[in-house]
Amino acid sequence: MIDSQELFFMSLSPSASSLDTFQTMAQRLVQLQRVSDVDAFTDLIVKREAQGMTMIAPQILMPHAVGSVVLRNTVLIGWLQTPQHWRQLPTIRLIVMLATPTASAAQTDPQFTTLLTRLADDEVTKKLVKQNSLIDVRALLQ
Secondary structure: OOOOEEEEEEEEEOOOOOHHHHHHHHHHHHHHEOOOHHHHHHHHHHHHHHHHHOOOEEEOOOOEEEEOOOOOOOEEEEEEEEEEOOOOOOEEEEEEEEEOHHHHHHHOOOOHHHHHHHHOOOHHHHHHHOOHHHHHHHHHHH
16 A cells, blocks of 8 residues: 555646646646745756656656655656657656655655555556556556
């Protein structure tokens, strides 16, 4: 079971670019008071993505950021009703955005570990991308 105090969900609309999607998710994190600055957080995500794509399974992307703009460890699951083309990748259905103030905070957080363990399970990821609603995605991860 993953603690709902660290795990949040949102539906995403198709967007023109990955930057728009990252900014939308960063805005949600600011609303949740988990991140202090939309632009600074988005910049961290974009810089990390420039190092290499963070696709962890077919149709699942896991962008992550470590920095002082992150106020608390947080996982934000963004769900697209229909798969969306994503840069050079085929399609994306889920974006699992991780935010942590320090690398050690993430490594010692049992909630992050639990989530990463679940997402390493091929059966779980196959089920996740087949879900028809955000409620169904939430049920699989909580």
